Amino acid sequence: MSARRITIVGAGIAGLAVARALALRGAEVTVLEQAPEIREVGAGLQITPNGHRVIEALGLGGEAAQEGQRAEAVELVDGESGGRVLRLDLLQQRPGSPFRFFHRADLIGMLANGARAAGVEIRLLQKIDSVTLGDGPPRIRTALGDEVETDILIGADGLHSKVREALNGRVAPFFTHQVAWRATLPADPGIRPVAQVFMGAGRHVVSYPLRGGHLRNVVAVEERRHWAEESWSLTDDPLALRIAFEDFVPEVRGWLDRIERPNLWGLFRHPVAVRWHGGGAVILGDAAHPTLPFLAQGANMALEDAWVLADCLMSFKAPEDGFADYHARRAARVRRIVEAANANAKNYHMSGLRRDLAHGLLRVLDRFAPATMLNRFDWLYGADVTRNG
DSSP states (O other), X not given: OTTSEEEEEOOSHHHHHHHHHHHHTTOEEEEEOSSSSSOOOOOEEEEOHHHHHHHHHTTOHHHHHHHSEEOOEEEEEETTTOOEEEEEOHHHHOTTSOOEEEEHHHHHHHHHHHHHHTTOEEEOSOOEEEEEOSSSSOEEEETXXXXXXXXXXXXXXOTTOHHHHHHHOOOOOEEEEEEEXXXXXXXXXXXXXXXXXXXXXXXXXXXEEEGGGTEEEEEEEEEOSSOOOOXXXXXXXXXXXXXXXXTSOHHHHHHHHTOSSOEEEEEEEOOOOSOOEETTEEEOGGGTOOOOSSSSOHHHHHHHHHHHHHHHHHHOSSHHHHHXXXXXXXXXXXXXXXXXXXXXXXXXXXXXXXXXHHHHHHHHXXXXXXXXXXXXXXXXXXXOHHHHO
């Protein structure tokens, strides 16, 4: 690998993680990023044990403990009554498997510093106009007209990936008829290190602390008929957000009343890519398998992809053989995760008798068998790609 030029498009979680993973193995890596600086406009995200194991294997466990906040539990709550439905006690039942809350900008900064420390070159203001794959090496053309030829091209360029498009063509996403608002607020003193999901008919609100409890992350999701753009940079009238959750508990309404410029984005379902590699190029993270945000696994899948791809490239002399092994090791798992995230949206938004029965069953489990639900996620959180791929 040290004799080959490796170019990564995108300095997000997937791109920076795979860049460090490859550089630590001796590869010469360049990352092309369209932004003028390494920054992230998002808010909070959750790194679950499967993703945290990759961070530790990348040698960034100490930094993660400083930048992230250890989660104590996940609680499902009836949004209209405020009654607890279920508590997943992460700290007590999985003490050796950290769940952490991160501000997205802090995680990106940590990975960028780690990539540079490993010798990765990060070039900014490199917006990609087109990607050409064929008989020769992959070629990139930037919006400024520059052309880059590389031995190995890794597409970590997200939902609207140019590398994915070169491999698969354009595929129209499906609007789920759900929209999400997101915001961060100064947190009240004593905020608990708990992710709370307030559930209601056709909508839910997620909240958890960031930056050591100084901020509260809020994401609110509503089902609606009207289309909304798939963008992280749109803002909405805060009154629309407040009306959507006007019958939720005062605690939630109080948070929403303090949000003055909520970001709004439409939630779209993108298919898992048919082709992950070809012509010297490969994709990972959201470029390969976008997911809805209802299982908190987008960042974690990106981290897992990064480790497995680096491991596969270093295990085979021919890059295409490494790409094929990477796809074989990842495809079934990411499909299962994407499907589970799709199902969670329905579970959070149940109404009527079905909701009463489901919540009643969860309350029984919460009281008499509290570990049952967390055990059901052992296939997800218990995976360790740094040991067994």
